[in-house]
């Protein structure tokens with residue numbers, strides 16, 4: 123049986139993040155990838171050189187076309203850029219046949235480019251997060267969403283609880299930005315009371331472009347294939363760990379992770 127996954131995200135011309143990373147990851151993990159593009163970015167390993175968002179209507183036309191034809195079992199959102207796009211995506215997901223939704227609350231690229239307008243944070247929190255099976259913020263994103271200062275594992279847990287309170291069924295607070303820590307530890311929590319630390323050796327490399335996109339795409343692929351959320355989270359952690367440790371060494375800036383399974 124062919125499982126279908128969908129990514130609703132921005133295009134990265136450099137191929138390391140966004141739609142391109144998501145589709146490569148879906149392919150590697152054996153699910154059929156479909157997409158709705160929210161914005162075009164001119165980008166390479168040195169940074170984001172331009173952003174051209176689409177209007178809500180163009181995004182809805184893409185999601186309608188895909189949902190109208192395929193049985194999509196899991197969807198991820200990445201770069202959504204504007205409140206208009208977030209509202210369009212929330213509406214189309216409510217009308218679709220309840221695919222499992224992974225919300226990666228992408229805000230700022232590593233190079234500093236804004237991938238979500240400031241005024242769109244509220245729409246993300248109020249309109250999309252309540253529809254999510256799981257949300258996957260890194261620490262800076264969790265801080266913006268909760269207004270908290272996150273420095274320790276117990277802060278991650280408090281933030282996780284606050285994010286569950288916004289309506290997501292589960293949350294993975296990714297600890298990779300806590301560079302004071304020797305290990306890279308992510309905290310999984312869900313509304314049924316499960317709690318799990320996904321921990322791995324920290325890999326010191328500059329080639330981490332697209333890690334957040336690739337992690338949430340792997341999680342989406344495993345959910346599309348029918349895995350439980352905790353199993354999908356563990357599988358995605360293993361996938362991203364291998365992707366970071368086998369860097370490709372291409373580009374002169376922050377190179378892409380490898381997407382091969």
Ligand code: PLP
Nearest residue numbers: 132139140201228231232331332
């Ligand atoms: N570009 C697009 C289109 C993205 O969706 C993302 C990530 O979410 C990025 C860039 C950010 O890439 P990074 O911060 O990993 O360099």
